[in-house]
Amino acid sequence: MRWRNLLFDFDGTLVASAPLHAEAFRAALAETDTAGARTFDYAPLQGLTTRAAFRRLGIVDAPALEACIARKQTHYRDAVRAGRLTLYAGGRRLLRAALAAGGANFLVTSGSADSINLALEVLDLKRLFAGVITADDAPAGKPAPDPYRICLERFGLEPEASLAIEDAPSGVSAARAAGLRVAGVHNSAVAQMADFYVATLAELSIVLQLDLPAETPQ
8 A cells, every 4th residue: 555544534534423513513503593504504614613613603612612512412322323424435445445455544534522422332433543633632633734734743654655544624724734645525616626536435446556345233
């Protein structure tokens, strides 16, 4: 495998979580701003931390911000526990194939540690990652390069041997600012930003010349 280390974003890259996040944001907003909930658009916020997303929505008062974050996270985690979070097709096989080829998988996400740990447990993915960086680890989230730089430093990874895999413009910007090559996936809006783009994780496996293992029951 050309890159020894694959650094995956989580939401929108490995899991189809956008509908759940959008629903959770709307539910949190509806408790204080019904009109804002009706007009809410999650697309511009993809790739941001929950805190940064609410700030972009104009919620900057500290008590109100903390309350919104807590409500949103509760709604999202309830959905994950209910089994509504789905892994993109080919995701598990790609992770397993990278390990079989002698590589290592890392997760670099804007999600909170509690939300990500819950999702990894529910989806049975923890054992497929050598390391995880969440919003709790980085002083500044994507599009700042901090999450990726921290991953490289904490796990002793060489940028030239590592490939970031992202679906959101903020994530691509963060990875490139950290000196990484980037594969874009699932979102054609990042096609011109990334070093190369594929529509699916199965296509990424082909580009990386990975032999996919047989499907196993999840």
